[in-house]
Amino acid sequence: MEVGMLPISASKRGKLLAAGYTTLDAIARASPTHLARDIDVSDSEASEILSLATKASSALERERPNGTHTAVVGGGQTAWDMLNEEKFSSCITTSCVDLDNILGGGIKCKEVTEIGGVPGIGKTQIGIQLAVNVQIPQEYGGLGGKAIYIDTEGSFMVERVLQIAEACIEDMAEYSHQFHKDFQACDVKVHPNNILENIFYFRVCSYTEQIALINYLDKFIMENKDVKIIIVDSVTFHFRQDFDDMALRTRLLSEMALKLMKLAKKFCLAIVMLNQVTTKYVEGSFQLTLALGDSWSHSCTNRIILFWNGNERHAFIDKSPSLKSASAPYSVTTRGIRNSTSSSKRIKMM
Amino acid sequence: MANKLINQMGLPKSIANIFTARNVITAKDALSHTEFELMELLDVGKEEVTSAMAHVSEVVCPPCQTALLLLEQRVRNECMAGHLPTRLKGLDEALCGGIPFGVLTELVGPAGIGKTQFCLKLSLLASMPANCGGLDGRVIYIDVESKFRSKRLIEIGINSFPEIFLKKGMAQEMAGRILILRPTSLSEFAESLHQIKVSLLQQQVKLLIIDSMAALVLGERDCGASRQQALGWHVSFIKSLAEFSRIPVVLTNQVRSQIGDESRMYSFQAAQSRSIIKDNPATYDSHLVAALGINWAHAVTIRLVLEARSGQRFIKLAKSPISPALAFPFKITSSGMVLLDDDGVEMKGPEISTINCQGLSLSSLAVSSAEYFLTKNT
Numbered sequence: 001m002e003v004g005m006l007p008i009s010a011s012k013r014g015k016l017l018a019a020g021y022t023t024l025d026a027i028a029r030a031s032p033t034h035l036a037r038d039i040d041v042s043d044s045e046a047s048e049i050l051s052l053a054t055k056a057s058s059a060l061e062r063e064r065p066n067g068t069h070t071a072v073v074g075g076g077q078t079a080w081d082m083l084n085e086e087k088f089s090s091c092i093t094t095s096c097v098d099l100d101n102i103l104g105g106g107i108k109c110k111e112v113t114e115i116g117g118v119p120g121i122g123k124t125q126i127g128i129q130l131a132v133n134v135q136i137p138q139e140y141g142g143l144g145g146k147a148i149y150i151d152t153e154g155s156f157m158v159e160r161v162l163q164i165a166e167a168c169i170e171d172m173a174e175y176s177h178q179f180h181k182d183f184q185a186c187d188v189k190v191h192p193n194n195i196l197e198n199i200f201y202f203r204v205c206s207y208t209e210q211i212a213l214i215n216y217l218d219k220f221i222m223e224n225k226d227v228k229i230i231i232v233d234s235v236t237f238h239f240r241q242d243f244d245d246m247a248l249r250t251r252l253l254s255e256m257a258l259k260l261m262k263l264a265k266k267f268c269l270a271i272v273m274l275n276q277v278t279t280k281y282v283e284g285s286f287q288l289t290l291a292l293g294d295s296w297s298h299s300c301t302n303r304i305i306l307f308w309n310g311n312e313r314h315a316f317i318d319k320s321p322s323l324k325s326a327s328a329p330y331s332v333t334t335r336g337i338r339n340s341t342s343s344s345k346r347i348k349m350m
Numbered sequence: 351m352a353n354k355l356i357n358q359m360g361l362p363k364s365i366a367n368i369f370t371a372r373n374v375i376t377a378k379d380a381l382s383h384t385e386f387e388l389m390e391l392l393d394v395g396k397e398e399v400t401s402a403m404a405h406v407s408e409v410v411c412p413p414c415q416t417a418l419l420l421l422e423q424r425v426r427n428e429c430m431a432g433h434l435p436t437r438l439k440g441l442d443e444a445l446c447g448g449i450p451f452g453v454l455t456e457l458v459g460p461a462g463i464g465k466t467q468f469c470l471k472l473s474l475l476a477s478m479p480a481n482c483g484g485l486d487g488r489v490i491y492i493d494v495e496s497k498f499r500s501k502r503l504i505e506i507g508i509n510s511f512p513e514i515f516l517k518k519g520m521a522q523e524m525a526g527r528i529l530i531l532r533p534t535s536l537s538e539f540a541e542s543l544h545q546i547k548v549s550l551l552q553q554q555v556k557l558l559i560i561d562s563m564a565a566l567v568l569g570e571r572d573c574g575a576s577r578q579q580a581l582g583w584h585v586s587f588i589k590s591l592a593e594f595s596r597i598p599v600v601l602t603n604q605v606r607s608q609i610g611d612e613s614r615m616y617s618f619q620a621a622q623s624r625s626i627i628k629d630n631p632a633t634y635d636s637h638l639v640a641a642l643g644i645n646w647a648h649a650v651t652i653r654l655v656l657e658a659r660s661g662q663r664f665i666k667l668a669k670s671p672i673s674p675a676l677a678f679p680f681k682i683t684s685s686g687m688v689l690l691d692d693d694g695v696e697m698k699g700p701e702i703s704t705i706n707c708q709g710l711s712l713s714s715l716a717v718s719s720a721e722y723f724l725t726k727n728t
Binding site for chain 2: 124128154162203212252287308311318
C-alpha cells in the first residue's frame with residue numbers, strides 16, 4: 001500500500017486508511033481542510049501529510065514507465081558521473097606497498113572497510129597507522145586530514161602512537177630529502193605532537209555509548225570538517241557480551257552500519273571497523289571466521305582478513321565489490337606497519 | 351552513562367513524557383531500539399524521533415579527547431608516564447617502561463613456571479616508596495588458589511632490595527600495604543570487585559593482581575554460554591576499573607592441552623591447505639593452549655607467555671601493542687624472577703604465542719622452591 005511509504009506515525013496512517021485514503025493520489029487531491037476534518041487532526045498536521053504525499057507521489061510518477069518522463073529520479077547519479085568521482089577518490093596509504101597495491105592504492109574514502117583477525121595479528125597497529133597516515137600533508141601525497149579513533153577495548157596506547165608518528169615524520173623528511181634535492185630543503189614542519197593533536201579519541205564503555213556516539217558523529221563532523229577517517233576498534237567488543245536477544249543485536253548492528261555508511265558518503269571519509277574472530281562449525285570442522293554473525297558480514301563494503309601464513313603476517317581481501325581477491329604480506333615493526341622483510345629483500349636484489 | 355534518565359536530559363516536555371509513558375526510561379532503553387522501532391513504539395513521526403535521539407545521543411556520548419591530551423595527562427600525573435617498572439631491564443624496555451597502567455596484563459603459562467613468583471615481586475614493587483622506584487601505594491591481591499606466601503614475599507624483598515628491607519620496620523610496612531582476598535566463587539569475586547571500585551581511590555590502591563582468573567571461572571559449576579557471559583561481564587568490569595583509576599591490573603591464566611585438531615584456519619585457507627594436512631598428519635602441535643577462550647584473548651591488552659623449552663624458561667611478549675615480539679630467558683632465584691639475557695630473542699610468526707612445557711618436570715620445580723624456604727633463617 002502506498003500510504004505505508006509515508007514517514008508518519010502509525011496512528012495517523014491508521015486514521016488515513018480508516019477514512020478511505022488508500023493511495024497517495026487520493027491524499028494529494030484532497031485539500032488540507034477536508035483532510036483535517038476526515039481524519040480528525042489539526043490543519044497544520046494535515047498540510048504536512050499533504051506535502052509528504054505530493055512529494056512521494058511525484059517521485060513515483062517519474063518512476064512509472066509511461067514514456068512521458070525523461071528526468072532522472074531525484075537523488076540519483078549516472079554511472080558515468082560516478083566513474084569520474086571514483087577515479088579521483090582519495091586513498092589513505094597503509095605504509096606497506098604490497099598492502100596498498102591489493103587495496104588499489106590504500107583504504108578508500110567513501111567506503112566502509114572491515115578488518116578482522118586473531119588477537120595479536122596487528123589490527124590495532126593498522127588502525128593507529130591509518131590514524132597517523134591520514135594526516136600526511138597533500139604535498140606528500142596524503143589527505144592532510146584528521147582522524148577519529150573510537151576505542152571500545154582500551155587498546156589505544158599513546159606511547160605507540162608517538163612511535164608511529166615520529167617514524168612517519170622521519171619517512172616524510174627522507175622523502176623530501178631524496179626527491180626535492182634541487183629545491184630548498186623543505187623541512188617537514190610537522191612535530192609528533194601535532195599529529196597526536198589531530199587524532200580525536202573517544203573511549204566507549206558500553207554498546208549504548210557506542211550507538212550514541214555513532215549518532216552524534218554527524219554533528220561532530222559538521223563542526224570538524226577535516227576529519228577524513230573514522231576507526232572503530234573494535235566494533236565487536238561490546239556486542240559480544242550482554243546480549244540475550246540476538247535478533248535485537250542484528251538490528252542494532254545493521255542500523256549502526258547504515259549510519260556509518262551514510263557518514264562515509266556524506267562527508268567523503270573512510271571508515272575502518274576492526275573486528276574480532278570466533279569459531280564456526282562448518283563442513284565437519286571448526287573454522288575461524290569474523291565475529292558478529294552472517295548478517296553483519298553484509299554490512300561492510302570491503303572485508304579484509306589478517307592471518308598468519310607460516311611466519312609472516314598476511315592480509316586477504318575476503319569481500320570487495322571492486323578489488324580482486326588477493327593476499328599480501330605485511331609486517332609490524334617499531335616504526336609501524338611496513339613491507340614484509342622478505343618482500344623488501346626481493347626488491348633489493350632486483 | 352548508559353543509565354542516564356531520559357527525563358533529565360533536557361528534551362522538550364512533550365516528547366520526554368511520551369518516552370516515559372512507553373516505559374523508555376533510561377538512555378539504554380532508548381538506544382536499544384532502532385529508529386523505526388521507536389517510531390512504532392512512541393507513535394511519533396520520523397523527524398521527531400531523529401531529533402530526540404540526536405539529543406539523547408549527544409548527552410550519552412563519551413567526551414572527546416585528543417591523543418595529545420592523553421599523552422600530556424600521563425606524563426604529568428603518572429610515574430614513568432603510566433608504567434610500573436618490573437626491574438627486569440629487557441622486559442621494561444620492551445614495554446616502554448614497565449607494566450602499563452589502565453590496561454589488563456595477562457600472565458599465562460603451565461603450572462609451576464613462575465607466574466605467582468612474578469606477581470609477588472610486582473606486589474612488592476608497587477608497595478615500595480617512590481624514591482626506590484615503587485608506586486608507594488597499596489596492593490590488592492586476589493588469591494584464588496591460596497598460593498600467597500608472606501614468607502616468600504619477605505624473602506624476595508630482602509634478597510632484591512636489602513638496603514630497604516633490612517631497615518627496621520620497613521618489611522612490616524611494605525607487607526602491610528598488601529591486602530589479600532580469597533574469594534571462593536565468581537559471585538563473591540564480583541562483590542569484592544564492587545567494593546574495590548568504591549574504595550580504590552581513597553585507599554590509594556596502586557595495583558590489582560588476580561591470581562588466577564582461570565581458577566575462578568573454571569571452578570564454577572555451570573558451563574558453556576552462561577559462563578562465557580559471566581566472564582564477559584567480569585572482564586568489562588575489571589577493564590573499566592583499571593581505566594578509570596589508571597592502575598595496572600595483572601591477571602594470571604592457566605593452560606590446557608589442545609583438543610584434537612585445533613589448528614584453526616579461515617574458510618579461504620581451509621580450501622587451499624586441505625591437501626597439505628592430509629599429506630603430513632604430523633602437523634598437530636603438541637603444545638599447550640591458554641585457557642578461557644578466544645574472547646578472553648581478545649579482551650586482554652598485553653599477554654605475557656611463560657613457557658619452558660628444553661629445560662630453559664622463557665617469558666614472551668605474545669600480545670602487546672607497544673612491544674616487538676621478544677622472548678627473554680629467565681630463572682627463578684631467591685630474589686624472584688631474573689632475566690638471563692636483557693636483549694631477548696626476536697620471534698617471528700605465531701610462535702610467539704605458543705606455549706611449551708618441555709624439559710621441566712614439576713617435581714624439580716617443587717624442590718627448588720622448598721630450598722628457598724630452608725635457606726631463610728627464622
